[in-house]
Amino acid sequence: MDDLLSEQAMKIILYAGDARVNCRNALVAIEKNDFDTANEEMKLAKSNITQAHQVQTKAIQSEMEEEAEEHPHSLLFTHAQDTLMTIYSEINMANHLIKIAKQIDERLQQLEKQ
DSSP: OOHHHHHHHHHHHHHHHHHHHHHHHHHHHHHTTOHHHHHHHHHHHHHHHHHHHHHHHHHHHHHHHTTTSOOOOOHHHHHHHHHHHHHHHHHHHHHHHHHHHHHHHHHHHHHHHO
8 A cells, every 4th residue: 555545544543533532522521511621622623623634635636636547445544534434423413412511501500590
Protein backbone atom coordinates (compact mmCIF):
# COMPACT_ATOMS: atom_id res chain seq x y z
CA MET A 1 0.00 0.00 0.00
CA ASP A 2 1.11 3.52 -0.74
CA ASP A 3 2.90 5.19 2.21
CA LEU A 4 0.97 8.43 1.70
CA LEU A 5 -2.35 6.60 1.78
CA SER A 6 -1.32 4.80 4.97
CA GLU A 7 -0.33 8.11 6.53
CA GLN A 8 -3.63 9.69 5.53
CA ALA A 9 -5.58 6.74 6.91
CA MET A 10 -3.77 6.95 10.24
CA LYS A 11 -4.41 10.72 10.46
CA ILE A 12 -8.12 10.13 9.87
CA ILE A 13 -8.21 7.44 12.54
CA LEU A 14 -6.30 9.58 15.06
CA TYR A 15 -8.35 12.75 14.52
CA ALA A 16 -11.59 10.78 14.58
CA GLY A 17 -10.46 8.94 17.71
CA ASP A 18 -9.72 12.26 19.41
CA ALA A 19 -13.20 13.44 18.41
CA ARG A 20 -14.66 10.30 20.00
CA VAL A 21 -12.81 11.05 23.26
CA ASN A 22 -14.10 14.63 23.21
CA CYS A 23 -17.62 13.39 22.58
CA ARG A 24 -17.38 10.94 25.47
CA ASN A 25 -15.98 13.66 27.74
CA ALA A 26 -18.94 15.87 26.84
CA LEU A 27 -21.41 13.14 27.78
CA VAL A 28 -19.60 12.52 31.09
CA ALA A 29 -19.81 16.27 31.77
CA ILE A 30 -23.55 16.18 31.08
CA GLU A 31 -23.90 13.39 33.64
CA LYS A 32 -22.40 15.86 36.13
CA ASN A 33 -24.67 18.67 34.90
CA ASP A 34 -21.62 20.56 33.59
CA PHE A 35 -22.94 22.10 30.39
CA ASP A 36 -19.96 24.46 29.91
CA THR A 37 -17.48 21.58 29.79
CA ALA A 38 -19.82 19.62 27.54
CA ASN A 39 -20.02 22.52 25.08
CA GLU A 40 -16.24 22.94 25.05
CA GLU A 41 -15.69 19.23 24.48
CA MET A 42 -18.21 19.19 21.63
CA LYS A 43 -16.41 22.14 20.01
CA LEU A 44 -13.18 20.13 20.19
CA ALA A 45 -14.98 17.08 18.80
CA LYS A 46 -16.23 19.14 15.87
CA SER A 47 -12.74 20.50 15.22
CA ASN A 48 -11.17 17.04 15.32
CA ILE A 49 -13.79 15.40 13.12
CA THR A 50 -13.47 18.29 10.65
CA GLN A 51 -9.71 17.71 10.44
CA ALA A 52 -10.30 14.00 9.84
CA HIS A 53 -12.81 14.82 7.12
CA GLN A 54 -10.40 17.24 5.46
CA VAL A 55 -7.71 14.55 5.28
CA GLN A 56 -10.25 12.16 3.74
CA THR A 57 -11.39 14.76 1.22
CA LYS A 58 -7.82 15.53 0.14
CA ALA A 59 -7.12 11.82 -0.34
CA ILE A 60 -10.23 11.35 -2.45
CA GLN A 61 -9.52 14.47 -4.52
CA SER A 62 -5.96 13.31 -5.08
CA GLU A 63 -7.20 9.96 -6.33
CA MET A 64 -9.69 11.65 -8.66
CA GLU A 65 -6.96 13.88 -10.13
CA GLU A 66 -4.82 10.83 -10.84
CA GLU A 67 -7.67 8.68 -12.14
CA ALA A 68 -5.58 7.32 -15.02
CA GLU A 69 -3.37 5.53 -12.50
CA GLU A 70 -4.60 2.41 -10.80
CA HIS A 71 -5.16 2.86 -7.09
CA PRO A 72 -4.92 -0.27 -4.98
CA HIS A 73 -7.65 -1.00 -2.45
CA SER A 74 -6.56 -0.16 1.07
CA LEU A 75 -8.20 -1.97 3.96
CA LEU A 76 -6.63 0.54 6.36
CA PHE A 77 -8.16 3.48 4.46
CA THR A 78 -11.53 1.72 4.39
CA HIS A 79 -11.26 1.24 8.15
CA ALA A 80 -10.39 4.94 8.53
CA GLN A 81 -13.47 5.96 6.56
CA ASP A 82 -15.65 3.63 8.61
CA THR A 83 -14.22 5.08 11.81
CA LEU A 84 -14.85 8.61 10.58
CA MET A 85 -18.50 7.94 9.72
CA THR A 86 -19.16 6.05 12.96
CA ILE A 87 -17.83 8.90 15.06
CA TYR A 88 -19.81 11.42 13.00
CA SER A 89 -22.89 9.49 14.11
CA GLU A 90 -21.74 9.47 17.73
CA ILE A 91 -21.25 13.24 17.63
CA ASN A 92 -24.71 13.75 16.13
CA MET A 93 -26.28 11.58 18.84
CA ALA A 94 -24.31 13.36 21.59
CA ASN A 95 -25.51 16.73 20.28
CA HIS A 96 -29.11 15.53 20.55
CA LEU A 97 -28.59 14.08 24.03
CA ILE A 98 -27.01 17.32 25.24
CA LYS A 99 -29.94 19.28 23.85
CA ILE A 100 -32.39 16.99 25.64
CA ALA A 101 -30.41 17.21 28.88
CA LYS A 102 -30.45 21.03 28.69
CA GLN A 103 -34.22 21.02 28.15
CA ILE A 104 -34.75 18.72 31.12
CA ASP A 105 -32.48 20.86 33.28
CA GLU A 106 -34.37 24.03 32.30
CA ARG A 107 -37.70 22.38 33.11
CA LEU A 108 -36.44 21.21 36.50
CA GLN A 109 -35.20 24.71 37.29
CA GLN A 110 -38.63 26.13 36.39
CA LEU A 111 -40.33 23.60 38.65
CA GLU A 112 -38.00 24.49 41.54
CA LYS A 113 -38.97 28.16 41.20
CA GLN A 114 -42.66 27.35 41.60
